[in-house]
Amino acid sequence: MKTLIALLAAASVYPATSVAAPPVFLNCQLTVAPDYQAFRSQEQKDAFVLEVLQRGIAGYLLPPSETWMVDFDNKQVIDLENGPKSAIRAADITAAMIIGADGYGNRFTLNRVSGRLKFTRSSGINSFVAQGITVPTTSTWEFQCRASPDRVI
Template sequence: MYTLMYFHYHAHYIFICALRVIMTRTLLTISLGLLTAPAAFGDSLYLNCTQTEGPAYNLASAYKKAPQDVRAQFLQDALEQGIVGNFIQPPTSWEIDLRKKTIVSPEESNKVINVLSDSPIKIEGASGVATFTLNRINATLAYSIRINEGARDTWQKAHGGKLPETLTYKYKCASSNQPAL
C-alpha cells in the first residue's frame, strides 16, 4: 500500500514537472515569435502634412539691383547655377521607418534622411543638406534645407546679392501607422 501511494505521488510529481516544462517552453516559443515576427506596417509612421509657413526670404535681396521680374529671373539664374532644387517646396508626405532608421518621401524617394534620434516627444533626422524635426506632441514638422557656402559665394559674385544659409519650412501633420491605400 505504501509503495502504491509512493508511486502515485511520484507519478503525479513527474506529471506536474513535465507539464510545467512544456508550458514554459510553449510560452517562450510564443514570446520569441511575437518579438521576431515581422510587422507589416508596425515599424513605420506615415505622415501627411500641410505647409503652415515657408522661408521668409526676399528674392530681391539676391541681387545688387533687383530685376523687373524678380521671381522669373531668380528661377532662371538658380537653374543656370544648378541650385534651383534648393528652392522647390519640399514634399508633404513622409514615411518614417523606425526599424531602418530612415525618413523617405514618396514624392522624392531618391532623397533618404537618416533618423538621428527617436523619442516619444520628437523624431530628428538629417541628410547632407536637410534636417527633419517632427514634434510628436503637437504634430508639427520643421524641415530645413541648407545651401552650401560655395553656391552662396558663387551667387554673390555673379549677382551681387546674398542667398540665405538655410530655408526652413513648417508643417502641420497627421499620422498613421499604415499607408492610406
C-alpha cells in the same frame, strides 16, 4: 492630433519587442515658407529662378515633401514624393521627437506630440543676392502633420 500621438506613441513601443513596427505615414500641410520667396512681380521671379538655376541650386527652391513614411525598424524617414535618395537615415527617434539629416545637409525635425515638422534645406553655397533678394545658405519650411497607418498620396 490625438491620432498622431496615438500612432507615433504605439510605434515607439515596438523596438523593445521582436515584432516589426508598422510604418506610420505623415500627411503634412505647409504653414510657414521662407520669406525670400515673396516676389514683387513675375519678371522678378523669373529672373530670380534663372539666376538660381545658373548657380546650380534649383532644388533649393523647391519645398520639401508633404508626405513621409516613418520606418521605426530602420530608423528612417522616407520622403514619399522624392524617393529613397531623400530619406533621413539613422534618425534619432524618441518619445517626443524624430530628428535626422539626409546626405545633402537637409535637416528633419518632427515634434511627435504637436505634429509640427521643421525641414531645413541647405544650398551648399554661401548666401548671395539675386534680383535684390538675399538668398540664405539655409531655408526652413514648417508643416503641421497628421499621422496615419495608411499611405497618404
